[in-house]
Amino acid sequence: MRKALSWFLLLAALGAAWYQWHSHKAVYLATAQIMRARLFPCYAPITYSLGAIDPGYAITRAELTDALREAETAWELPARKNLFELKDSSGAVIILMVYDDRQAALDKLKALGISTEETLGTYKELKARYEALAAQVDGQEARLKGILGRYKAREAAYNAEVGRLNRRGSADPAEARSINRARQALATQFGGIRMIETALNRNVDTLNALGTTLNQLIVQLDIKADQYNRVGSALGRYEEGLYRVSGGMQSIEIYKYTDRAQLVNLLAHELGHALGLDHVKDPQSLMFPLNTGRGLKLNNDDIAELNRVCG
Numbered sequence: 001m002r003k004a005l006s007w008f009l010l011l012a013a014l015g016a017a018w019y020q021w022h023s024h025k026a027v028y029l030a031t032a033q034i035m036r037a038r039l040f041p042c043y044a045p046i047t048y049s050l051g052a053i054d055p056g057y058a059i060t061r062a063e064l065t066d067a068l069r070e071a072e073t074a075w076e077l078p079a080r081k082n083l084f085e086l087k088d089s090s091g092a093v094i095i096l097m098v099y100d101d102r103q104a105a106l107d108k109l110k111a112l113g114i115s116t117e118e119t120l121g122t123y124k125e126l127k128a129r130y131e132a133l134a135a136q137v138d139g140q141e142a143r144l145k146g147i148l149g150r151y152k153a154r155e156a157a158y159n160a161e162v163g164r165l166n167r168r169g170s171a172d173p174a175e176a177r178s179i180n181r182a183r184q185a186l187a188t189q190f191g192g193i194r195m196i197e198t199a200l201n202r203n204v205d206t207l208n209a210l211g212t213t214l215n216q217l218i219v220q221l222d223i224k225a226d227q228y229n230r231v232g233s234a235l236g237r238y239e240e241g242l243y244r245v246s247g248g249m250q251s252i253e254i255y256k257y258t259d260r261a262q263l264v265n266l267l268a269h270e271l272g273h274a275l276g277l278d279h280v281k282d283p284q285s286l287m288f289p290l291n292t293g294r295g296l297k298l299n300n301d302d303i304a305e306l307n308r309v310c311g
Contacts, residue, residue, distance in 0.1 A: 056104065067264050280302065
């Protein structure tokens with residue numbers, strides 16, 4: 001009896017192990033890849049594949065692939081070995097283009113011809129624009145509030161007169177002409193209100209984009225200032241991109257870039273993290289936390305970090 005129970009427990013354990021393996025096979029394999037890369041860094045190329053590209057980005061898969069291939073060279077040329085390999089699918093690292101308020105604000109300001117460089121000078125210029133536009137929006141909102149108040153009063157008087165005539169069951173010609181004129185006047189006024197609202201909403205969208213971008217700059221440039229908290233503007237989140245390990249799966253998520261050169265730098269920075277490289281303190285370094293977009297040439301801090309990891 002004891003022997004049969006032992007066999008039963010063994011079979012149950014094997015069954016549970018088989019179920020766990022098949023249910024979490026991808027996670028186990030991904031975790032094994034991460035462990036191998038950490039134990040034997042730079043021994044074999046890190047594979048990566050393209051994941052989803054949000055339609056908000058004006059970039060094709062071919063263009064993103066080209067940028068990634070260029071980003072690889074930042075590390076492969078000085079290391080003199082193949083450190084990364086693009087796969088059509090099932091790469092160890094998935095590249096994702098995630099479109100949110102950071103890129104949306106950037107695109108909005110870019111369409112208006114407003115510079116969004118990550119400099120103190122840009123911050124001061126955007127701050128001045130924000131304050132001037134905020135004053136304009138406050139004036140528009142006050143004006144619209146007054147117009148809406150008068151419109152609602154006229155609308156209430158019109159509805160009351162229509163109700164009176166309906167209860168009476170008839171209207172003489174003069175009353176009918178008066179009602180028609182009142183209805184047309186309300187329609188004209190409503191059209192004017194919609195035009196004012198459209199202009200106001202356009203300015204509010206720009207104001208929110210300015211606020212979101214200013215909040216980013218406050219965080220990125222470590223400016224001692226309160227973030228802008230107007231409704232619609234997102235509080236500053238630092239990351240333009242992020243190398244992430246979650247549930248044993250690796251990904252590089254891109255949230256914001258201004259042009260191809262900055263995108264290449266950003267991809268190279270995150271690929272560095274995928275290699276196991278940490279941030280360095282020199283602002284001119286590729287592995288400095290802030291993406292300055294200064295090119296792919298590594299400086300001494302970058303080389304030292306690469307040598308620390310790859311030997």
